[in-house]
Amino acid sequence: xxMDLPEGGYLxxxxxxxxxxxxxxxxxxxxxxxxxVYVMHDLSMKYSFIMWGVLLGIAVVxxxxxxxxxxxxxxxxxxxxxxxxxxxxxxxxxxxxKDAPLPYFFGRTTRLQVAILAIMLGYLLIFS
Amino acid sequence: MTTPEHDPHSASNILRRFTGYIWLYIxxxxxxxxxxTTLGWWSNRVGVLSYALTPFTVLLxxxxxxxxxxxxxxYQHFNFLHRWCGRIIFAQAAxxxxxxxxxxxxxYGPAPDVYYLFLTNMxxxxxxxxxxxxxxxxxxxxxxxIRWTGYEFFKITHSIGAILYIGACxxxxxxxxxxxxxxxxxxxxxxxxxxxxxxxxxxGGKKGSIGFRRGMADVQIIxxxxxxxxxxxxxxxxxxxxxxxxxxxxxPSLSIWQSHPFTVSSMPDPSSKVQHHTYLLRARKGQTVxxxxxxxxxxxxxxxxxxxxxxxxxxxxxxVLAVAGGTGVTFTLPxxxxxxxxxxxxxxxxxxxxxxxxxxxLLWLNAEFVELKQMLASNPGLRINIFVxxxxxxxxxxxxxxxxxxxxxxxxxxxGPNTNxxxxxxxxxxSNRATLQELLAIDQERFHVELLGSHHPTMPxxxxxxxxxxxxxxxxxxxxxSGPESMGSDLRTAISTVEEKDGLxxxxxxxx
Numbered sequence: 001x002x003m004d005l006p007e008g009g010y011l012x013x014x015x016x017x018x019x020x021x022x023x024x025x026x027x028x029x030x031x032x033x034x035x036x037v038y039v040m041h042d043l044s045m046k047y048s049f050i051m052w053g054v055l056l057g058i059a060v061v062x063x064x065x066x067x068x069x070x071x072x073x074x075x076x077x078x079x080x081x082x083x084x085x086x087x088x089x090x091x092x093x094x095x096x097x098k099d100a101p102l103p104y105f106f107g108r109t110t111r112l113q114v115a116i117l118a119i120m121l122g123y124l125l126i127f128s
Numbered sequence: 129m130t131t132p133e134h135d136p137h138s139a140s141n142i143l144r145r146f147t148g149y150i151w152l153y154i155x156x157x158x159x160x161x162x163x164x165t166t167l168g169w170w171s172n173r174v175g176v177l178s179y180a181l182t183p184f185t186v187l188l189x190x191x192x193x194x195x196x197x198x199x200x201x202x203y204q205h206f207n208f209l210h211r212w213c214g215r216i217i218f219a220q221a222a223x224x225x226x227x228x229x230x231x232x233x234x235x236y237g238p239a240p241d242v243y244y245l246f247l248t249n250m251x252x253x254x255x256x257x258x259x260x261x262x263x264x265x266x267x268x269x270x271x272x273x274i275r276w277t278g279y280e281f282f283k284i285t286h287s288i289g290a291i292l293y294i295g296a297c298x299x300x301x302x303x304x305x306x307x308x309x310x311x312x313x314x315x316x317x318x319x320x321x322x323x324x325x326x327x328x329x330x331x332g333g334k335k336g337s338i339g340f341r342r343g344m345a346d347v348q349i350i351x352x353x354x355x356x357x358x359x360x361x362x363x364x365x366x367x368x369x370x371x372x373x374x375x376x377x378x379x380p381s382l383s384i385w386q387s388h389p390f391t392v393s394s395m396p397d398p399s400s401k402v403q404h405h406t407y408l409l410r411a412r413k414g415q416t417v418x419x420x421x422x423x424x425x426x427x428x429x430x431x432x433x434x435x436x437x438x439x440x441x442x443x444x445x446x447x448v449l450a451v452a453g454g455t456g457v458t459f460t461l462p463x464x465x466x467x468x469x470x471x472x473x474x475x476x477x478x479x480x481x482x483x484x485x486x487x488x489x490l491l492w493l494n495a496e497f498v499e500l501k502q503m504l505a506s507n508p509g510l511r512i513n514i515f516v517x518x519x520x521x522x523x524x525x526x527x528x529x530x531x532x533x534x535x536x537x538x539x540x541x542x543x544g545p546n547t548n549x550x551x552x553x554x555x556x557x558x559s560n561r562a563t564l565q566e567l568l569a570i571d572q573e574r575f576h577v578e579l580l581g582s583h584h585p586t587m588p589x590x591x592x593x594x595x596x597x598x599x600x601x602x603x604x605x606x607x608x609x610s611g612p613e614s615m616g617s618d619l620r621t622a623i624s625t626v627e628e629k630d631g632l633x634x635x636x637x638x639x640x
Contacts, residue, residue, distance in 0.1 A: 016176065016304045033164045040169040041176070048180030055184065063198050086631065093634070097624045099617045106208075107271075108613045110620065113208045120209075124181075124216065128174050 017041045047127045054123075163235040171227030176304065178220035179297065183310040185213040186290075190314065191376075191436065192321035202437055204638055211269070218266040225259045254299035261293040279414055280385050291315065326433045329366055341365070342380075343405065343430035349423040350492055355485045355518075357455060357492060358420045360407040362430060368396035368403055370439020371462035372608070372637070377407070378431040382418050387433065391610070391637065393458035393493055395465060405432075408455040408492055441467045442633070446603030447477040447509075449594045451587070451619055453611020454489070457482050459637045461496055463608055468503050468510065476509045477598040481590050483515045483611065487522035487579070490514070490567045491560065497567060504572045509601075511574045513590070520581040522568055587618035588625075595626055604630050610637035 011019035020038050024031035065085065096112035106114055187195055188210035193203040233243040246252055265286065267273060274282045291312070298308040330340050345362040360377075369375075369392065378387035394406035411420040422428050440463040441448065448467045450460035464480045471478075480500065484490070490497060504510055516522070568577055578585070591607075598605055605628055609619050616636045623634050 016301075018303070029164060036166070036169060037172070041172060044173045044176035047173075048176055051177070051180055052184075059195075059198055066200060093626075093632070094624055097620045097634070099621070108617060109208050113205075117209060117212050120213075121216070124177060124220075128170070128177055128220075 012038075014038055014042060016045050051123065162237065165231065165235050167227050167235070168231045171224045171231070174220045174227070175224040175301070178217045178224065179301070179304045179307040181213055181217055181220075182294065182297070182307050183314060185210055185217060186311045186314045188213060190318035192318050192325070194314075194317075200438075204437075214269065215266060218262050221259050221262045225255065228255075251300050254296050255301075258293055258296035258300050261289055261296055265289045265293060280383060284385055287315075322433055326431065329364075329432055329434075343432060344426070345405075345428045345430045346426045347419065347422045347424065347428050349411070349420055351486070351488055355489065356411050356420070357489075358409045358411050358416060358423070359492060360409070360419075360428075360430070361405065363402050363404050364432070365402050368398040368400070369435035370396065371466040372440035372459055373435035373437045374459075374637075375405075375432045375434035375436070378433075379415065379419060380429050380431060382415055386415055387431075388415065389436065391437075391458040392435075393461055393496065395462055395496070406458075406493070406496075408458050410455050437637070438635070440608065441470065441606060446473075446630075447594075447598040447601065447605045449479045449481070449591070449598075449605070449607045451481045451483075451590060451607070451609040451611070451615070453483045453615045454485065455492075456610030456612075456615075456637070457493065459610035460608055461493060461500065465496065465500060465503070467606075468500075468507055471507065474507055474509065475601060476507075476603070477594065477601055478507065478510045479513065479590075479594045480511070481513045481515070481585075483517060483585060483615070485516070485518045487516050487519055487564060487568060487577075488560075489516075491564060494563055494567060501567075501572065501575065504574055509597075512576070514577045515585040516577065516579045517584050518582065520579045522564065522579070584615075587615070587622040591619070591622040591626060595628070599628065602630055605632040607632065607634045608637070609635075613638070 009021055009023060009025075012022055013019050017038065020034075024034060026034070065081070069082065069085065092112060096110060096115060098111055100106050100109050100111045100114040187193075188206040191203055193206065195201065195206060196203045229243075232246045233240060236242045236246075247256075268277065268282060268289075269286060294308050294311050294315075298305055330342065341364075343362040343364045345360040348359045348361075350357055350359055372391070374389045374391040376387040376389050378384060390407045390409065392405055393408060394404045396403055409416045409419065411417055419428075448464060450464045452460040460480065460482070464478060468478060500512065504512065570577065595605075607619075607623060609616065616638065619636065620634075623632075626632065
């Protein structure tokens with residue numbers, strides 16, 4: 001990509017990649033290929049930020065709920081959010097506390113851990 | 129954009145547009161030129177995602193964990209995901225490397241000249257180094273390999289290797305430095321917080337005395353045969369921790385490169401400036417064996433970092449079930465004693481279940497155990513169940529060390545464990561026998577010792593028996609446990625079927 005900028009050309013910055021010199025002056029095939037490199041890279045960046053967005057989003061929701069449940073007055077107990085949280089905890093205990101299958105593969109761990117791993121793997125597989 | 133000729137409205141194309149999925153597409157070779165494929169695009173996608181995953185993986189590994197601060201989940205629970213994220217990064221690095229190798233060595237002609245030329249690029253060299261390092265990190269963090277190389281080797285190489293890997297990634301693609309800086313900053317925060325915590329404990333202390341103070345531990349061996357533990361005792365001037373918390377202990381006379389987590393089994397005293405530490409370690413392999421060789425010494429230096437982990441009891445004590453296997457009692461015993469001390473309603477159901485190999489194991493913590501036994505009288509809801517799994521009659525050890533003077537403490541359990549060891553073996557034997565008989569004596573209602581011979585108590589039975597009494601009374605239920613991982617599995621399975629009305633919290637203090 002180390003080519004001289006043509007006259008009247010300009011550089012388009014891409015986060016995490018070299019600047020893109022435009023307009024493309026090579027043959028049509030090369031230009032289409034290079035354009036693809038940049039488009040796909042921008043998309044990759046987007047997916048990694050979405051991944052972090054989701055992670056931070058979960059953290060924010062978690063912290064808010066935790067603070068809300070810990071710090072609130074007692075009338076919050078029995079409210080809608082409290083009930084939902086409690087039934088989620090019950091469901092977790094009922095379904096996800098047991099040992100995960102394939103202990104020789106995962107070691108001795110809970111289904112919860114393996115389920116979280118599966119979700120992460122799913123995201124990464126779909127988006128790569 | 130991904131592939132040119134396709135029906136844009138087909139289901140696969142819509143999915144592809146949404147996910148940015150890249151099909152392998154090969155444009156026919158032109159004479160003498162490059163064969164254009166989408167393999168490079170895809171390899172870059174995998175590489176970018178692996179960079180983004182790096183800071184998260186570091187975050188999951190930290191002991192001074194930001195995640196723990198935010199979520200309240202103990203840092204040990206992130207270890208599983210840390211290991212698997214590491215493996216995912218390894219797979220991504222491998223695919224990225226293989227992808228570009230195929231592109232440069234096969235699709236870009238004329239081979240192999242283009243490939244050799246490509247390898248002279250600095251970023252390609254750094255890429256190869258990074259791939260080598262992540263492979264090293266992955267292989268040498270496998271449990272079987274650690275067993276072979278030793279824990280110390282793992283600990284040193286894993287942190288240095290990780291920092292070098294992050295550096296190599298930075299060199300490979302410096303335009304994505306943001307992820308690498310974030311990773312290095314997280315490592316720096318974790319390490320300096322650990323250092324600060326250690327220094328905070330060990331510098332200062334008494335007014336006027338400045339300098340590094342170490343704990344001076346008294347090392348004893350208790351037990352015999354296949355059932356030997358090392359008990360450490362020392363006093364240290366510091367603030368009180370909370371029951372159930374653990375410290376990382378480093379024994380500089382053995383190695384300054386190792387520190388291991390141990391739960392304190394002695395009770396913290398918030399009103400005192402000096403705290404007494406008691407630890408039980410099973411002498412199995414590695415450093416604990418070397419420590420056992422120091423038995424009888426009273427001045428083994430200890431450097432601590434901590435305390436770590438959640439403190440207990442976390443709720444106003446209603447009902448507590450504490451299940452311990454072997455040295456897991458260091459976690460449950462202080463929690464139960466503290467719960468009973470804080471008890472508002474004396475009728476609360478509190479079950480203390482301890483599974484031990486041999487009756488002699490009661491000698492490990494005899495002063496604290498005596499205190500617990502005495503609490504039976506004032507707490508009608510307290511039950512103590514001891515299960516002995518390898519004996520059908522209690523056997524008194526003949527040899528070994530010597531909780532000698534502790535026999536005398538029984539008269540005055542308030543004093544806390546005595547660290548002074550001096551008695552001849554025959555005296556020891558007599559006092560051991562007397563102490564053990566006293567500990568085993570079924571002199572109270574709600575105190576049971578079951579000698580099971582060669583099997584284990586079933587966890588569903590333990591949980592059901594507790595739940596019957598606890599639900600009759602109502603109130604919040606707290607279940608804590610620690611011990612062998614197989615016991616943790618059984619306990620988790622038993623708890624997953626429990627029905628309760630007023631809330632239940634379960635915590636397993638994992639030792640792995």
